[in-house]
Amino acid sequence: MIRMILLALTLLLVSPHAIAAETGQSDRILLVVSSHGRDGGESQPGYEMDELSQAWLVLRDNGFEVDIASPSGGAVVADKFDAEKAYNAAFLADPIAQSKLASTLMLETGMGDRYTGVLVIGGKGAMMDLPFSQVLQQILADTYEREGVIAAVCHGPAVLARMRTEDGSHFVAGRMLAGFTDEEESSFGKKWVPHFPFLLESELRRIGATFSEGPIMTPHVATDGRIVTGQNPFSVARTADAMIRALGQAPKAREPWADERSMELVRQFAEGDRAPLAQALAEDPAALDPMLIAAWGYYRSLEETIDRAALAQAIAVMELAFPHLQMPEFEGVIAEARRRLEGLS
Secondary structure (H helix, E strand, O other): OOOHHHHHHHHHHOHHHHHHHOOOOOEEEEEEEEOOOOOOHOOOOOOOOHHHHHHHHHHHHOOEEEEEEEOOOOOEOOOOOOOOHHHHHHOOHHHHHHHHHOOEEEOOOHHHHHEEEEEEOOOOHHHOOOOOOOOHHHHHHHHOOOOOOEEEOOOOOOOOOEEEEEOOEOOOOOOEEEOOOHHHHHHHHHOOOOOOOOOOHHHHOOOOOEEEEOOOOEEEEEEOOOOEEEHHHHHHHHHHHHHHHHOOOOOOOOOHHHHHHHHHHHHHHHHHOHHHHHHHHOOOHHHHOOHHHHHHHHHHHHOOOOOOHHHHHHHHHHHHHHHHHHOOOHHHHHHHHHHHHHHHO
């Protein structure tokens, strides 16, 4: 009997992922999505299916048991998405994933004791309900206190902005976090930003977080101990990988999806290393998403506050992608951007 008591006390003192390793049981991860969505995001924004799909696939491929939860539980509505993307197609073909998505768990007190990690999925709906869920805040706090890992991506870190410690200070003060940037909102969030309770980057900075960001809409992840955050939808898979590392494991090697690979090359281009993108497009454009690459340059070129150097960079990206598009009319888009460039001092 004494031996059994000592064993139980030992298990309580070690981290949850260590417990799983000792017992041979798989760690469990909770994915949290917004319940706010309606009409494919037309009347009310919801969660991003691209983000949920990628997170699910990476975590499951690494041997984790994964559950899906939402503030209201039950069925949840994603914003419109491309079901033919490789990760979405795989997720939609997974009967376990579809069963859990059709009837998400309702967030409830005590969930923080069941999971070694919690990953909050983004989408603009995450700004509408997740920051106000005290239950979710408690789940995250409990998971963290039990030496688990808490993670969030895109707009998901909004809930972290409302968490407080026992002494009333902001949970994220002094911590390094990433999330959807104000620049990204300016380009892609115009419809719903007026309804947001706050701008994510601005709010995180205001309450004392150290905000970490990469070039607009490119993969970027910040890890601060057992807190992992990703900047945007193209950061999801890397966020899941970083979450696994924070749990003390090495994530399995994987081939990046075409859009993830494309935006990583764009990131390198934007940070001054132009050769890899040009080489990849010349050698194997089918392994990339040239339309997405061109779209990055297009939206970047439309920014109202863009300077000459950034506009020239956006044009260069569009020109690299153009030969691989079946869109002759895109040449006019490039020409218009060049006219704007000539007008800048």
